[in-house]
Amino acid sequence: MTTTPTDRGVGPLLRAWREQRRVSQLELALRADSSARHISFIETGRSRPSEEMVLRLAEHLEVPVRERNALLLAAGYAPRYSETPLDDPAMDAVRAGMERLIQGYEPYPAIVVDAMYHVQAANRGILMLLDGIPEHLLAPPLNAMRLTLHPEGLAPRIRNLREWRGHLLAQMERQIALHRSEPLRELYEEVAAYPVPEEDRSAEPAEPVPYFALPLLIEHEGRTLSFISSISTFNTPMDVTVAELAIETLLPADPATVKYLQSLLP
Structure with a gap:
């Protein structure tokens, strides 16, 4: 578009x-x-x-x-950059490379999204976090922002929801300013309107951990897992589709999370 x-x-x-x-x-x-x-x-x-x-x-x-x-x-010139669908055979190398990258990151979660935060690929670490999510949120096109902030999605499991929600909305605001995309603004208005609990469950562990970046603190089967998010994009893209892809990896932020994920997804 x-x-x-x-x-x-x-x-x-x-x-x-x-x-x-x-x-x-x-x-x-x-x-x-x-x-x-x-x-x-x-x-x-x-x-x-x-x-x-x-x-x-x-x-x-x-x-x-x-x-x-x-x-x-x-200006009266032909477009310079192609827009090749990700499922086009010409994209086989890009798609396979991303799949190898996020699978190689297992057991830690990793996901590939496009400019509208639609999920293009995800590894087992991400699928583990989605256990129990209602089917209507998992129907294509799967959207990472809806999954995270919807009251029936991951939001009830995020222990520091207000902080993490603020981080995600600020990220979307930066993307809207950069791309000036009306569909992205509509998505922002939708997820920003999702209800937020009046009181967060405590986001502080019994013994405070010195995080070096805002963590995602999320419950999984009675445990609180802690992650730091990192986002990578392609350098000097020459195709619109490739330019709008982003790979997000969730780095375990404490030894307990590392140990748990390694035992769960060997």
């Missing part, structure tokens, strides 16, 4: 991205080896940028790959 309109011309679109990134015309010109005058002429439509200039400005403004295609179209 292209979320940036293409009938306004490339100038106003580039200006909107520049203002969103809070970059002046002079600063952008210096980054792109151009002049503030030329940037001004592009934004007002007095000058038509070359294809190379559109891509250069998009790079320095950190415009997402999907939206770079929209900028090129608005």
